[in-house]
Amino acid sequence: MNFDYNEEQQLLADSVRRFLAKDYGFEARKKIVASKQGWSPSVWATLTEMGLTGLPFSPDYGGFGGGAVDLMGVMEAAGEAMLVEPYLATVGLGAQFVARAGSDAQKKAILPAVVEGKLKMAFAQTEKGARYNLSNVAAQAKKAGGGWEITGEKFVVLGAPAADTFVVSAKTDKGLSLFLVKKESVKVKAYVTLDEQRAGDVSFSKAQGELLGVEGGALPVIEEVMDFATALICAEAVGAMKFACDTTLEYLKTRKQFGVTIGTFQALQHRMVDMYVSYEQAKSMACLAASKFDAPADAKDRARSISAAKIKIADNCRHISQEAIQLHGGMGMTDEMKVSHTFRRLTMIAQQFGDAEHHLARFAALS
Amino acid sequence: MDLNYSQDESAFRDEVRGWLKVNLPQDLRDKIANYDELGREDLLRWHKILAKKGWVAPAWPKEFGGTDWNVVQRYIFEEECGFAGTPPLIPFGLSMCGPVLLRFGTPEQKKRFLPDIYNGEVFWCQGYSEPGSGSDLASLKTKAERVRDEKSGDHYIVNGQKTWTTLGHFADWIFCLVRTDSSLSKRQEGISFLLIDMKTPGISVRPLILMDGGHEVNEVFFDEVKVPAENLVFEEGKGWTVAKYLLGHERMNTGRIGGSKRELAKLKVFAGQQKGDDGKPLIEDARFRDKLTRVEVELMALEITNLRFLDQMRRSGQPPGADVSMLKIKGTEIQQALTELAMQAAGPMAQPFKPVADEADFDQFTAGLAPRYCNFRKTSIYAGSNEIQRNIISKMTLGL
Numbered sequence: 154m155n156f157d158y159n160e161e162q163q164l165l166a167d168s169v170r171r172f173l174a175k176d177y178g179f180e181a182r183k184k185i186v187a188s189k190q191g192w193s194p195s196v197w198a199t200l201t202e203m204g205l206t207g208l209p210f211s212p213d214y215g216g217f218g219g220g221a222v223d224l225m226g227v228m229e230a231a232g233e234a235m236l237v238e239p240y241l242a243t244v245g246l247g248a249q250f251v252a253r254a255g256s257d258a259q260k261k262a263i264l265p266a267v268v269e270g271k272l273k274m275a276f277a278q279t280e281k282g283a284r285y286n287l288s289n290v291a292a293q294a295k296k297a298g299g300g301w302e303i304t305g306e307k308f309v310v311l312g313a314p315a316a317d318t319f320v321v322s323a324k325t326d327k328g329l330s331l332f333l334v335k336k337e338s339v340k341v342k343a344y345v346t347l348d349e350q351r352a353g354d355v356s357f358s359k360a361q362g363e364l365l366g367v368e369g370g371a372l373p374v375i376e377e378v379m380d381f382a383t384a385l386i387c388a389e390a391v392g393a394m395k396f397a398c399d400t401t402l403e404y405l406k407t408r409k410q411f412g413v414t415i416g417t418f419q420a421l422q423h424r425m426v427d428m429y430v431s432y433e434q435a436k437s438m439a440c441l442a443a444s445k446f447d448a449p450a451d452a453k454d455r456a457r458s459i460s461a462a463k464i465k466i467a468d469n470c471r472h473i474s475q476e477a478i479q480l481h482g483g484m485g486m487t488d489e490m491k492v493s494h495t496f497r498r499l500t501m502i503a504q505q506f507g508d509a510e511h512h513l514a515r516f517a518a519l520s
Numbered sequence: 521m522d523l524n525y526s527q528d529e530s531a532f533r534d535e536v537r538g539w540l541k542v543n544l545p546q547d548l549r550d551k552i553a554n555y556d557e558l559g560r561e562d563l564l565r566w567h568k569i570l571a572k573k574g575w576v577a578p579a580w581p582k583e584f585g586g587t588d589w590n591v592v593q594r595y596i597f598e599e600e601c602g603f604a605g606t607p608p609l610i611p612f613g614l615s616m617c618g619p620v621l622l623r624f625g626t627p628e629q630k631k632r633f634l635p636d637i638y639n640g641e642v643f644w645c646q647g648y649s650e651p652g653s654g655s656d657l658a659s660l661k662t663k664a665e666r667v668r669d670e671k672s673g674d675h676y677i678v679n680g681q682k683t684w685t686t687l688g689h690f691a692d693w694i695f696c697l698v699r700t701d702s703s704l705s706k707r708q709e710g711i712s713f714l715l716i717d718m719k720t721p722g723i724s725v726r727p728l729i730l731m732d733g734g735h736e737v738n739e740v741f742f743d744e745v746k747v748p749a750e751n752l753v754f755e756e757g758k759g760w761t762v763a764k765y766l767l768g769h770e771r772m773n774t775g776r777i778g779g780s781k782r783e784l785a786k787l788k789v790f791a792g793q794q795k796g797d798d799g800k801p802l803i804e805d806a807r808f809r810d811k812l813t814r815v816e817v818e819l820m821a822l823e824i825t826n827l828r829f830l831d832q833m834r835r836s837g838q839p840p841g842a843d844v845s846m847l848k849i850k851g852t853e854i855q856q857a858l859t860e861l862a863m864q865a866a867g868p869m870a871q872p873f874k875p876v877a878d879e880a881d882f883d884q885f886t887a888g889l890a891p892r893y894c895n896f897r898k899t900s901i902y903a904g905s906n907e908i909q910r911n912i913i914s915k916m917t918l919g920l
Contacts, residue, residue, distance in 0.1 A: 154529065154592065155522045156828045162521075222521045402918055422914040423907065429918060430846050437824035438817075444523045461817045468814070513810045516817070 156440060158226055165203075166226025172199060173234035179491040185237060191351040192238045192315060201270030206244055210252055214264035220447035221381060225388040225439065232392025235491075235498050237350050239273050241389075242312025245382045247274025250320045250331055254366030254374045259333065263318065275316035277307035277334075277355050278375065285511040287375050292323035294332055294362060301325075301362040303332055306354065313353035314343035320365060321357065327369030332362035348498040373452070380459040383506045384442040387466045390502045391439045394432045394469065397477040397495050401425065404481055421480060428476050435469040438462040457519040460512040466502070467509035474499035523824065525596075533596050540604040543569060552605040553786075555888045557734060560643060560690040566607040567640035577614050577638055580622065584630075585638045591833050595826070602778025610687060613637035613644035617695045620713070620766050624754040633715070647682040647696030647716070647740060648763070655908050657697070658707040658760065662742060664698035664714060666749065666756070674749035676700070676714065678722075678742045684902075688725050688738035691718050697759050711759035715751040722746070730898070732891035733874070767904075774844050775851035777823050783858045784816055791865045802865055815857045822850045842916035845909035852899035852906060863893040 158166060177196065185193045200206060205227055210216025217223075224245075231240065248267040251259055266272035283289035292305020303323050310319070319334045338360035343353040366374055405416030405425060415421055442462035449455035474496040478485035485492055507515070525533060548566060551558060570576040571585075578594050580586035589597065601609075609615075618637045621629055636642040653659040662680025678698055688694065694716050701710030716723070722745040728737045754762050791812065794802040802808050829843055863870045870890045875882040900906040914920045 154525055154827060154831055156831045158521065225521075402920075405920060416920040419911070419914075422918075422920050423910045425918060425920065426910040426913045429913065430849060433825055433843075433846060434818070434821040434850070437821045437828060440521060440828070441523060441820065441824055444521050461820055464814065464817045465821050510810070513813050514806070516813055517809050520813075 158222075162223055162226050165208075165223075166230055168203060169205070169227050170230040170233070172203065173230055173236070177234045177236065179494075182235060182237070186345075186349045190315065191345065191349075196236075197238050197270060200238065200240065205240070206270050207268035209244060210248065210264050210268055214260060215268040216264070221384045221443040222447050224385055225443045228385050228388035229392035229395070232389035232394075232498070233396045235348070235393065235494060239275070239312035239315045239351070241382065241385060242276070242316065243267060243272075243274045245385045246276040246311070246378060247316065247318070247320050248272075249378045249381055250276065250365055250374060251333075253377060254331065254371075259363070259365065263333075272317050273312065273315045274318050274320065275310050275312040275355075276378070277310045277313070277319045277321040277357075279308050279310070280306065281308055285507040287379065288329060288372055290322050290324055290329055292321065292357065294323040294325045294330060296325075297359075301332055301364060302359040303334060303357045303362045304359055306356045308354045309346075309352050310341075310355045311346075311350065311352050313341050313355050314351045319355065321355075321360075321362065322371060322375060323357075323362075325368055329371040329375075330368045331365040331371045331374065333365050334360050334362045338362075346501065348501040349494065376456065377452075379506055380455060381446055383459050383463055384439075384446045386502050386505055387435075387439040387442045387462050390466050390470055390499060391432070391436050393495050393498050393502070394435055394473045397473050397492060397499065398425075398428050398432050400492050400495075401428065401477045401480050404484075408482075424476055424480060428473050431469040431472050435466050435473075438465040453519055457516060460507075460516040460519070463507055463512040464509045464516065467504070467512070470499040470503040523827070525592075529592055529596065532593055533600060536597050536600040537604070539573070540600060540606065543573070544604055544606055545569075548607055549605060552607065554885055555892055558607055560687075563607055563610055563687075563690070564640045564643065567609060570609070571639050576609065576640070577618060579615075580618060580638075584622065584634055591830050595830055599778030599781075602776060602780075603782050605779075605782055610643070612646045612686075612691075612695070613642065616646060616766055617644050617693075617715070620695070620753060620762055623765060624713075624762055628750070629715075629753065642692045643687070643690050645685050645688045645691035645694045645718075645740075647685060647694045649682065649684040651681060651683050651739075655905055657763065658711070660697055660699060660711065662696065662698045663702070664700050664712060664747070666700065672746065676747045676749060676752070678714070678716065678745040678747055680742050682740040682742075683728070683737075685725070685738045685740045686736055688718075688740050689727060689735065694718055694740065695753075697763055700756050700759075708760040710757050711763070712756050713753040713759040713762040714747055715753060716742075716745065716747050720745050720747065730895060732894040734891070734895060775822050775826050775847035776855060777819065777826060777851070780819055780851070780854050780858060781823075783855070783862070784812075784819060787812065787858060787862050787865065790862060794865050794867065802867075808861075808865070812861055815854060815861065818850065818857075819854050822847065822854060825850075842912050845904075845912045848903065848909050849900075849906045855899050856893075856896050859889075859893040859896040863889045866890075 204217060207216035208219040209224060212218050248264060251263045263272060280291055292303060294301045294303045303321055305323060307321065317336055319339060321332050321334050322329060323332060340356045341353040343351060346352050402425060405421060406414055408415050439462060442459050445455055445458035477492050478496055481492055484490055487493060548562060567576060575587060577585050578587040578589050578597060582588050614637060618634060621633055648657060650660050650662060662682065664676040664678045667677055668674050696714045696716055697711055698714050699710055700712040704710040722743040724741045726739045727735045728739055729735055788803060791803040792801050796802045796805040826847055829840060833840055866886050866889050869886050872887045
């Protein structure tokens, strides 16, 4: 039993945190968010230099062979700073499919480029009306010539505007399958999400695709990668919660009303304590999610642990973000306070990759 | 990061689990499973079984019978006991008076009291709370006046009243906080820690029946009670120091995780037997099941949080800080949620309370669920109410 990061994990988390504290302050982030593409190539280059784009990939392709636990500290730091670069979309989602289901040739073609920061990816899965049901896919793939043609529409594809290559789920005669599709073959309707990231609706019309993994055998891979990404956003949430708690505590200690700091009021002290307890409970579940992803007893154990974690994280995202705003009073409502942006990120994480209700049902089905 | 127990820790857990399986008597096991009230002899019987094995006071120094277990082993032991459903070890002797005597007692006091505490020969209770002095302990009024006379030597005369005295009706001895000096302006000063034989003339015990109908707590009255001065622990007027030490001497199972795991497992079985309005098992009803799952997930989070704190303690060698308060808050919330859900699972059948005459087929188990729900409201009040626990975290951890 050991809950600490090892030395390497700690060093990496510290250096990411130092970099973000220096170059990714709230004002710097504001400029990035307001820029045309909505993310910073120079920040991306630094993330690459620090080895973050290679962290969870095999050394065979230039990576460091890390797992979810190795990424926890990085994601916590990203959550604190509210990183908007398409890191999760590329490293946590898109390239994971290649690493887990791709052929040797596909791995060789894609993973080194991802590790070097040259290739960005996105996972096109969600369709209208499918909600969080991963097998509810209407997009079709048909054999054409030597390859495949994919037709369908995908929604809220995280990182779509920046992606060079998409992983897309579509049905063939044999069932749910995955395909690699280049950005040249798709149409992206880009937008900013509530948490100031870039995403888009992506339409495929006889788009040229390359089969990724076993035809008809995509569901277990999709579930595995979604679990991985869920473990990552659990850790990211913990970082964002930490900021929300720290900044609210600081506010209670400095903001004066009726001639005293508002932190002297017991009504507020107890709410602050409950936020802190929520944070610790969430942190415990993020540890569970990452370590059970890396070393589950079996696929069911993995899925059940990830769902348990996401239930708690979703509930506590809401609790902490709402209380942080309430304890800041009117100031917390304003765009100029970082905490209101953290509120937006925590609100989205609560619903990303399955909300509490989705994971309650999944947990029960696995019990 | 590795959330699993090490090989040694797993082996230890298996050893404890295996031993409990063999040595927890079936009739005690059944009583616990049926939520029957446990009598003095039930409690002492289990105490003596553990004393014989040498496991009754793990935290004590080895020379007094301690086990030399580290914090993780102590936690594992307590959680396995909770999970197996053993009778509780009553803390007043083993975890309160014992540690106080080990720290502050004279050699004579240690020799006189510790073996009987260890072996379960003497049943202790705690005399802290008073009417009007609940969470604000230092406001206590029970008075002890020092008297020296030729005939009966150096002694105290105690007058006053204690309340919420858990299992006082079973107790042979009581340790009390009393006021030996009322002239001091600081309320924490002038308090002393006295050991009092419950058979002393002038002591009377009156039951306080709780809303579940059960008798656990009492009022204890002291009317001109004569206590030998040798029963004073530590210095006169320094009782607050002793009291603070005692309150800080936390057990490892503040969160009661083993017990809650057991109750959760029982509740799942029970809710599987009950029927929902649609005739299907209640456990398949999404509205009920989601409530249950949220409690289960909260319990998983608490277990990991508790292990994280233990891991920290083991590394730092420091006693648990204010974060233990978090375990108390969450642990009691979970216990209460489980008793509430069990009562809800019974639906309309939760209404019968007790038969008017002896009825052989009266479903005592189901009838016990609502009283148990009532009883467990105490958990967020006792041992420092959950609001006091929040005050502690607010002050000690958050610096507010």
